[in-house]
Amino acid sequence: MSNPILEIKHLKKSFGQNQVLKDISLSVNPGEVISIIGSSGSGKSTFLRSINLLETPTEGQILFHGENVLEKNYDATTYREKLGMVFQSFNLFDNLNVLENAIVAQTTVLKRTRSEAEIIAKENLNRVGMTEQYWSAKPKQLSGGQKQRVAIARALSVNPEAMLFDEPTSALDPEMVGEVLKTMQVLAKSGLTMIIVTHEMEFARDVSDRVIFMDKGVIAEEGSPKQIFEEPKEERTREFLKRFLK
Ligand SMILES: Nc1ncnc2c1ncn2[C@@H]1O[C@H](COP(=O)(O)OP(=O)(O)O)[C@@H](O)[C@H]1O
Numbered sequence: 744m745s746n747p748i749l750e751i752k753h754l755k756k757s758f759g760q761n762q763v764l765k766d767i768s769l770s771v772n773p774g775e776v777i778s779i780i781g782s783s784g785s786g787k788s789t790f791l792r793s794i795n796l797l798e799t800p801t802e803g804q805i806l807f808h809g810e811n812v813l814e815k816n817y818d819a820t821t822y823r824e825k826l827g828m829v830f831q832s833f834n835l836f837d838n839l840n841v842l843e844n845a846i847v848a849q850t851t852v853l854k855r856t857r858s859e860a861e862i863i864a865k866e867n868l869n870r871v872g873m874t875e876q877y878w879s880a881k882p883k884q885l886s887g888g889q890k891q892r893v894a895i896a897r898a899l900s901v902n903p904e905a906m907l908f909d910e911p912t913s914a915l916d917p918e919m920v921g922e923v924l925k926t927m928q929v930l931a932k933s934g935l936t937m938i939i940v941t942h943e944m945e946f947a948r949d950v951s952d953r954v955i956f957m958d959k960g961v962i963a964e965e966g967s968p969k970q971i972f973e974e975p976k977e978e979r980t981r982e983f984l985k986r987f988l989k
Pocket residue numbers: 758761763781782783784785786787788789790
């Protein structure tokens with residue numbers, strides 16, 4: 744078995760007196776697709792944001808290929824470029840067209856040439872089904888589902904080693920959810936390493952290698968989709984699923 748990409752050890756995060764993450768440990772192997780489920784306020788977003796250092800953990804370690812990214816002299820900027828992030832709210836650059844959205848980080852952050860960046864952007868836009876007819880459109884001309892697919896292509900264009908998704912379909916109209924989930928399913932099959940916070944239980948069951956149930960700042964239970972959805976061990980997992988799968 745290959746070495747994990749990420750090993751999160753005893754991660755804690757407090758906001759003032761409020762301890763939101765209480766000793767979380769998780770290893771992520773190359774190619775693994777992990778879904779994180781749990782009630783609102785259980786700390787899922789804070790966990791993802793702590794993984795890519797949008798939040799600074801209060802305690803614990805995040806090992807990336809064995810090196811602790813929280814060490815003072817670790818190059819955290821390079822680390823963050825290795826993790827693509829997709830948010831609920833798309834966060835596209837509204838003044839840039841679709842193609843430019845997928846180019847800009849490549850030329851500014853990765854210092855790729857314009858022509859190289861353009862080729863890679865187009866490949867990834869095609870990969871998420873945002874084909875040539877959309878490339879000159881501005882985000883405001885797109886549906887929510889299209890915007891989210893552009894956001895995914897943009898994140899992929901910097902060749903991340905893992906992609907983090909924070910409820911990527913929660914802001915979408917119901918009819919747009921399927922196209923985004925389908926895109927993510929194709930990515931999962933392609934061997935991309937993915938950590939996905941989601942309320943789409945069917946998706947989590949069908950696409951994940953592993954499901955994490957978070958409750959009040961801890962990993963209350965984790966296991967295969969079959970184990971979590973069919974034979975949950977913990978009462979609080981059963982309660983949560985009962986509410987969601989009714
Ligand atoms: N920047 C912040 N400052 C203070 N409290 C925060 C901040 N971000 C999140 N929290 C608190 O952390 C808790 C967990 O939030 P969050 O990680 O967003 O949960 P989830 O994504 O599971 O809904 C909530 O009580 C929330 O109010």
